Amino acid sequence: MAFENLTSRFQMALRRITGKARLTESDIDQMMREVRLSLLEADVNYKVVKEFTDEVKQQAYGEKILKGLNPGQQVVKIVSDELTKLMGETASELKLNPSGTTVILMVGLQGAGKTTTAGKLANYIRKNHDKNPILIAADIYRPAAIEQLQTVGAQLKIPVFEMGKTNPIQIVREGLDYAKTQGHNVVIIDTAGRLHIDDQMMDEIREIEVISKPNEVLLTVDAMTGQDAVNVAKSFHEALHLTGCVLTKLDGDTRGGAALSIRKITDVPIKFSGTGEKLTEIEVFHPERMASRILGMGDIMSLVEKATAEIDEAEAMSMMEKMMSGQFDYNDLLKQMKMMKRMGKFSGLLKMIPGMSTMANVDQIDDSQLAYIEAIINSMTKAERKNPELIERSSSRRNRISEGCGRSTTEVSRLISTLDKQRKMMRQLQNMNPQNIQNMAQGTYQPRESRAMRRAKKKSGGY
Numbered sequence: 001m002a003f004e005n006l007t008s009r010f011q012m013a014l015r016r017i018t019g020k021a022r023l024t025e026s027d028i029d030q031m032m033r034e035v036r037l038s039l040l041e042a043d044v045n046y047k048v049v050k051e052f053t054d055e056v057k058q059q060a061y062g063e064k065i066l067k068g069l070n071p072g073q074q075v076v077k078i079v080s081d082e083l084t085k086l087m088g089e090t091a092s093e094l095k096l097n098p099s100g101t102t103v104i105l106m107v108g109l110q111g112a113g114k115t116t117t118a119g120k121l122a123n124y125i126r127k128n129h130d131k132n133p134i135l136i137a138a139d140i141y142r143p144a145a146i147e148q149l150q151t152v153g154a155q156l157k158i159p160v161f162e163m164g165k166t167n168p169i170q171i172v173r174e175g176l177d178y179a180k181t182q183g184h185n186v187v188i189i190d191t192a193g194r195l196h197i198d199d200q201m202m203d204e205i206r207e208i209e210v211i212s213k214p215n216e217v218l219l220t221v222d223a224m225t226g227q228d229a230v231n232v233a234k235s236f237h238e239a240l241h242l243t244g245c246v247l248t249k250l251d252g253d254t255r256g257g258a259a260l261s262i263r264k265i266t267d268v269p270i271k272f273s274g275t276g277e278k279l280t281e282i283e284v285f286h287p288e289r290m291a292s293r294i295l296g297m298g299d300i301m302s303l304v305e306k307a308t309a310e311i312d313e314a315e316a317m318s319m320m321e322k323m324m325s326g327q328f329d330y331n332d333l334l335k336q337m338k339m340m341k342r343m344g345k346f347s348g349l350l351k352m353i354p355g356m357s358t359m360a361n362v363d364q365i366d367d368s369q370l371a372y373i374e375a376i377i378n379s380m381t382k383a384e385r386k387n388p389e390l391i392e393r394s395s396s397r398r399n400r401i402s403e404g405c406g407r408s409t410t411e412v413s414r415l416i417s418t419l420d421k422q423r424k425m426m427r428q429l430q431n432m433n434p435q436n437i438q439n440m441a442q443g444t445y446q447p448r449e450s451r452a453m454r455r456a457k458k459k460s461g462g463y
Contacts, residue, residue, distance in 0.1 A: 009038030011296050014079070018072035028060045028075065035079070043226030043257030048086065048264045056082050080291050086260055087287035092244060092269035095215045096129055101179060102186045103212050107205055107240065108220035109232060110193025113248035115145060117220050117274060118190040119152035120282040121246070124272075125186050126158070134184035136175035137162035138208065139192040149190050156279055159184070168192070172208050189214075202239050209240055216243045218271065221258060223250045229258035233266045244271035247285070259290065328423050330377050330385040337370055372407055376415055379404035388419055 013034035017027055032053050039049045059078045096102045104121065106114050122133040135153050137160055139145035146162050153160035159182075161175040172189055179187045189212060194201035209217065219236050221229045236242055245262055250273045263269060270285040377385060379401045384390050391397050391412075398416075402409040 006038055006042040007294055007296050009034065009041070010079075010294060013038065014072075014076055014295070017075055020072050023060075023071040023075070025061060028057065031075070032057055032060075039257075039260070042260070045227055045230055045257070045261040045265060048261050051264070052082055052086060076295070080295055083260075083291035083294060084288045086264055087285075087290055088263045088269050089287055091284050091286045092271050094125070094129075094271065095243065096125070096131070096186070097215060100185070101176075102131070102216075103176070103214040104186070104188045104216045104218060105209060105212060105214040106188065106190055106218055106220060107236060107242075108193060109195065109222070110142060112193065112220045112222045113274060114193060114220045115139070115148050115190050116152060116279070117246050117248055117272075117282070118149065118188050119156055119158065120274065120279055121218075121272065122158050122186070122188050123156045123279055124282055131186045132184050133158055133186040133188060134175075134179050134182070135160045136172060136179075136187060136189045138168040138171050138175075138189050140165040140168055140171075141192045145190075145192070152279065168204060169207055169211060172212055176212060187212075206239060217241055218243065219245045219268070221245050221247055221262070223247045223258045223273075226257045227261065230261045230265050233262050233268055237266050237268055242266075242268045244269050246270075246272045246274065246282075248274040250274060259285075263287075328419070328426060329388055330380060330419065333419055333422075334374065334377050334385075337374060341370060372405075372411065373415055375405040376401060376407055376412055388416070392416055392420075 013031050016031050016034075017023055020027065035056070036049055036053050039052065040046070056075075056078055059082075060075050094104075106118050106121075108114050118135055122135055125131050126133055135149055135158060137146045137149045139149075146164070150160050150162065152158075161171075161178050163171045163174065168191070175189070176187060189208070191205060191208060192201070194205060217240050219233055219242050221233060223229070225232070233242070233245060245268055247259055247262075247270055250259070259270060259273075270287075273283050273285045275281045275283055380391070384397065384401075391401070398409055398412050402412050
């Protein structure tokens, strides 16, 4: 997952100072030494690292911090603010014409994920800005590039204009005319990947830029390339009028140095990030939220947005009412799982919850486990799904379900236990007052001990 190692190292460094009543310059120096090493290991540009650490030190050395209340938390806030500033402070909006046609030109190196990103972006714009996009296949050099874009377009039900392997400039010119006649108000041009040192190819993309007069020229950058991504961005920015970057494969990179270097060195904003392989997995890049994720503080805003976009409110309310009624069964559990799958990878969702990124093995949570649970539930009869007690009381039913889905009886028993715990928790929540529920959400709830528990503790010498 993106920034996995960086998050771990940052948390170790900041743990040195959080909770201390007083801080010395030596404490801050030790903390910043680890921060500097963690940034360099994440492949962040050296100049960026130096400026960042110098700025944090300068603010942290202030008398107000060193002698203030809770100085550790104040230093953490300084680090968070500086990380946010490094990545651009605020999200950078797409420039979409309120009327007429908006043209978006996708450029970058081969293999960065331009074609898939073009489709993701078209789908995002259609869904969030109520536009009618079309894709233009102008990559005539890479084998099967046109076919790939057509496949992406077909999956998303977005039209693709193509003319085979003719001249890309002619394709773009005729594609733009076609888009206007067919009423498409957003045109996304998928161009061939090119090396910034290839003069002939760079001349071609410059000519396409002149012809298409794009509102946005977006550089697709593979996050895994680290500092090389910065060099690529600089070269393309010198040749073209870049308006933004899209970072791809951010879900698979444990370093993430590109995200922390590009904006500072090139002054080109990161507008979107690819967060997975699905054609819906693209997000607006929010610097403050990304800083929060890097520091292991979660990202509740993005989690809420994902839930709002993917889950129908009436469906969610119906599910909540069923859970709170205590009548939650395997049919409901299956619906709940399908709702979560629409939101993306389970491990990624967990990391957006504050404090969960520090959980052991959170990155090892395998989404295939959800498929196994689905197979177990599908092996049950309609009566068993509706009445969980039937399986709890019968070992023969459990054995039959196990054989039917090809999973062990242990896994079947584990699922029975999971549902039982979920139902018990819902019953407990029903009997709690609102303040206790709020305390539980914040991790500060302390259940009252029963009289029997207190007697047993006293007998054993506990306190």
